[in-house]
Amino acid sequence: MSACEFESLEKSLESHLPEVELSEVKRILFGKDTQKLDLPACAVSAAAEHDFELKGYRFEAAQEQLRPPRRIRVGLIQNHVVLPTDAPILDQVNAMHSRIGEMVEVAAMCGVNIVCFQETWTMPFAFCTREKEPWTEFAESAEEGNTTRFCQELAKKYNMVVVSPILEREGLHSTLWNTAVVISNSGNVLGKSRKNHIPRIGDFNESTYYMEGDTGHTVFQTQFGNIAVNICYGRHHPLNWFMYSMNGAEIIFNPSATVGALSEPMWSIEARNAAIANHCFTCAINRVGTEHFKSEFTSGDGKKAHHDFGHFYGSSYVAAPDGSRTPGLSRTRDGLLVVELDLNLNRQISDKWSFKMTGRYSEYAEEFTKAVRHDFKPNIVKE
Amino acid sequence: MSACEFESLEKSLESHLPEVELSEVKRILFGKDTQKLDLPACAVSAAAEHDFELKGYRFEAAQEQLRPPRRIRVGLIQNHVVLPTDAPILDQVNAMHSRIGEMVEVAAMCGVNIVCFQETWTMPFAFCTREKEPWTEFAESAEEGNTTRFCQELAKKYNMVVVSPILEREGLHSTLWNTAVVISNSGNVLGKSRKNHIPRIGDFNESTYYMEGDTGHTVFQTQFGNIAVNICYGRHHPLNWFMYSMNGAEIIFNPSATVGALSEPMWSIEARNAAIANHCFTCAINRVGTEHFKSEFTSGDGKKAHHDFGHFYGSSYVAAPDGSRTPGLSRTRDGLLVVELDLNLNRQISDKWSFKMTGRYSEYAEEFTKAVRHDFKPNIVKE
Numbered sequence: 206m207s208a209c210e211f212e213s214l215e216k217s218l219e220s221h222l223p224e225v226e227l228s229e230v231k232r233i234l235f236g237k238d239t240q241k242l243d244l245p246a247c248a249v250s251a252a253a254e255h256d257f258e259l260k261g262y263r264f265e266a267a268q269e270q271l272r273p274p275r276r277i278r279v280g281l282i283q284n285h286v287v288l289p290t291d292a293p294i295l296d297q298v299n300a301m302h303s304r305i306g307e308m309v310e311v312a313a314m315c316g317v318n319i320v321c322f323q324e325t326w327t328m329p330f331a332f333c334t335r336e337k338e339p340w341t342e343f344a345e346s347a348e349e350g351n352t353t354r355f356c357q358e359l360a361k362k363y364n365m366v367v368v369s370p371i372l373e374r375e376g377l378h379s380t381l382w383n384t385a386v387v388i389s390n391s392g393n394v395l396g397k398s399r400k401n402h403i404p405r406i407g408d409f410n411e412s413t414y415y416m417e418g419d420t421g422h423t424v425f426q427t428q429f430g431n432i433a434v435n436i437c438y439g440r441h442h443p444l445n446w447f448m449y450s451m452n453g454a455e456i457i458f459n460p461s462a463t464v465g466a467l468s469e470p471m472w473s474i475e476a477r478n479a480a481i482a483n484h485c486f487t488c489a490i491n492r493v494g495t496e497h498f499k500s501e502f503t504s505g506d507g508k509k510a511h512h513d514f515g516h517f518y519g520s521s522y523v524a525a526p527d528g529s530r531t532p533g534l535s536r537t538r539d540g541l542l543v544v545e546l547d548l549n550l551n552r553q554i555s556d557k558w559s560f561k562m563t564g565r566y567s568e569y570a571e572e573f574t575k576a577v578r579h580d581f582k583p584n585i586v587k588e
Numbered sequence: 589m590s591a592c593e594f595e596s597l598e599k600s601l602e603s604h605l606p607e608v609e610l611s612e613v614k615r616i617l618f619g620k621d622t623q624k625l626d627l628p629a630c631a632v633s634a635a636a637e638h639d640f641e642l643k644g645y646r647f648e649a650a651q652e653q654l655r656p657p658r659r660i661r662v663g664l665i666q667n668h669v670v671l672p673t674d675a676p677i678l679d680q681v682n683a684m685h686s687r688i689g690e691m692v693e694v695a696a697m698c699g700v701n702i703v704c705f706q707e708t709w710t711m712p713f714a715f716c717t718r719e720k721e722p723w724t725e726f727a728e729s730a731e732e733g734n735t736t737r738f739c740q741e742l743a744k745k746y747n748m749v750v751v752s753p754i755l756e757r758e759g760l761h762s763t764l765w766n767t768a769v770v771i772s773n774s775g776n777v778l779g780k781s782r783k784n785h786i787p788r789i790g791d792f793n794e795s796t797y798y799m800e801g802d803t804g805h806t807v808f809q810t811q812f813g814n815i816a817v818n819i820c821y822g823r824h825h826p827l828n829w830f831m832y833s834m835n836g837a838e839i840i841f842n843p844s845a846t847v848g849a850l851s852e853p854m855w856s857i858e859a860r861n862a863a864i865a866n867h868c869f870t871c872a873i874n875r876v877g878t879e880h881f882k883s884e885f886t887s888g889d890g891k892k893a894h895h896d897f898g899h900f901y902g903s904s905y906v907a908a909p910d911g912s913r914t915p916g917l918s919r920t921r922d923g924l925l926v927v928e929l930d931l932n933l934n935r936q937i938s939d940k941w942s943f944k945m946t947g948r949y950s951e952y953a954e955e956f957t958k959a960v961r962h963d964f965k966p967n968i969v970k971e
Contacts, residue, residue, distance in 0.1 A: 425969050
């Protein structure tokens with residue numbers, strides 16, 4: 206069985222483990238069991254008709270006396286590119302709009318309040334090629350581009366916050382950025398969050414196209430909670446998650462594009478660790494499928510030139526502050542993951558585990574400030 | 589099956605999954621397969637005779653041109669308390685010395701260079717009781733206590749670095765600390781590392797006994813590599829791992845005492861995330877078994893008073909910077925995990941993934957310094 210055929214970890218465990226062991230294995234691997242969410246029949250049949258996976262789960266919080274529950278629903282969308290990568294740019298973008306449009310319609314049927322798409326969702330992940338043309342033509346204005354307008358329509362139509370990660374072209378200097386546009390459920394652009402950390406590994410040649418983001422760790426206050434967007438490679442940097450949390454994020458989205466052999470064993474670790482360490486929810490989204498490019502390219506690994514980046518393994522999931530997580534979406538199919546969160550859980554877990562209270566942040570800030578100086582002397586004891 | 593009966597996740601997967609799926613499941617869960625280490629027959633039979641689990645694995649690194657391999661072996665020891673918790677203190681300590689002595693002898697047969705015991709290894713984890721007496725009598729001088737002398741003998745006899753986490757009594761003011769004593773293979777006390785973060789959760793009433801450590805993030809340069817000790821609850825704090833790494837740690841030990849229902853789903857996440865994020869090896873060690881106390885105590889959860897803390901689930905493991913990890917030791921048995929590491933892997937993975945190079949540490953230090961001020965205004969965008 207090849208890595209692109211293996212459908213999902215969870216399915217494999219459920220097919221083969223005896224029930225009594227399965228429940229222990231799931232507890233150790235995934236924490237407290239997440240309840241399935243009842244989804245409306247119309248959504249289930251629309252998903253089947255449009256050939257994508259639809260799953261729903263619910264994280265519950267204890268009932269408090271002074272605060273009502275703060276139950277909201279997030280939607281995570283993972284998908285293949287629709288057209289071949291050598292189709293005309295505009296056709297590719299329109300086909301992606303159309304695909305996402307039908308998936309968001311189903312999200313709306315499921316009562317989703319905040320939806321997030323995968324990284325640079327309007328285009329193939331073409332940065333492996335190091336070709337500037339035609340890929341930079343996918344870049345759009347965050348504020349006024351066609352894709353933002355399309356998302357504004359969705360947001361208004363469905364009363365839904367839309368997180369739309371695109372390749373951004375900033376007008377004045379034609380600068381490119383990897384940017385998530387956050388659109389309020391009113392349809393207004395609330396702001397944008399640029400990718401803070403840019404990889405230099407394997408075929409992730411993104412540093413050829415854009416630089417580290419300059420939007421810091423902005424948090425967006427929406428009707429459905431305070432959200433932040435930590436794009437892709439930023440999930441490997443615990444400080445990045447931490448700083449979004451320090452600015453008040455209750456849910457941190459991690460729209461990504463990442464491939465099998467390289468990152469898959471880390472995928473289930475990093476976003477989940479961030480949810481635990483920061484008493485918040487994290488939503489990890491990865492694209493699906495293998496994208497083929499017309500020109501061959503090499504990978505800096507001594508191997509022959511080739512035409513694809515490898516298999517994007519999907520497996521999108523949501524992690525909760527109590528250490529539990531939902532099962533992942535498929536490794537091979539388009540999918541929509543609908544998850545109901547009670548945001549009261551964040552403070553409840555903070556009161557229980559107290560990682561922030563016990564974090565000694567002032568001491569760390571001081572120590573850290575010394576440690577980043579070029580003449581820092583590490584504290585190493587020798588015999 | 590109760591949580592104290594379930595022996596291990598890995599064993600369950602290996603017993604039931606078809607081979608072709610097992611390899612995919614293991615790749616996704618544990619990363620690159622860790623090779624088994626051939627251990628000498630005398631060690632295998634001594635472990636069987638003394639009734640503890642013995643497992644060995646190896647993490648390899650690529651051969652470099654300019655640096656020879658830096659292969660060393662670490663030993664992680666997890667164990668039950670030997671005597672009932674109401675036996676005379678000195679008998680309990682002596683019984684633990686004797687048990688650890690026989691396990692370290694086997695570690696020596698396996699060529700272990702650095703051994704680490706579990707948190708406060710000479711005593712039951714009695715802080716759940718909130719009784720000061722008799723438990724504070726287990727406290728010893730880090731520099732001159734019987735336990736340190738015992739470990740110095742082991743270190744010299746076996747040419748082994750010994751990390752010995754104890755309850756420390758500091759002489760002048762009779763202050764208690766939760767401290768790891770690091771003893772060089774020469775037999776000299778190299779220094780000590782005090783627990784940086786003290787829990788306030790469930791029955792972890794340690795803040796009743798000792799305060800947050802004052803030894804910062806000391807790294808110990810030994811003949812076998814630069815090591816650091818992040819004790820127990822410190823593993824929930826990514827900044828703690830990070831700062832040990834900033835000071836040059838190549839291996840970070842995490843001697844712990846933690847129980848099932850509370851932390852088990854986090855256990856496989858946190859130390860592993862730290863190994864990934866900091867390009868280093870991490871060694872997570874947890875005690876085993878259920879410890880019964882004579883006086884009943886309550887748990888602040890509205891439930892009836894009881895006599896035990898719950899099941900310490902063992903499951904000690906080593907995580908590597910490439911996202912892979914060893915299988916865990918048993919959840920129920922005493923055990924010695926011998927792992928050969930090539931420390932060259934740290935820099936190789938750093939060169940590959942570049943989390944430090946791309947970490948933007950100066951920006952974070954600045955942002956963080958602002959964020960810890962009491963009058964910090966979080967960066968929240970509203971409509």
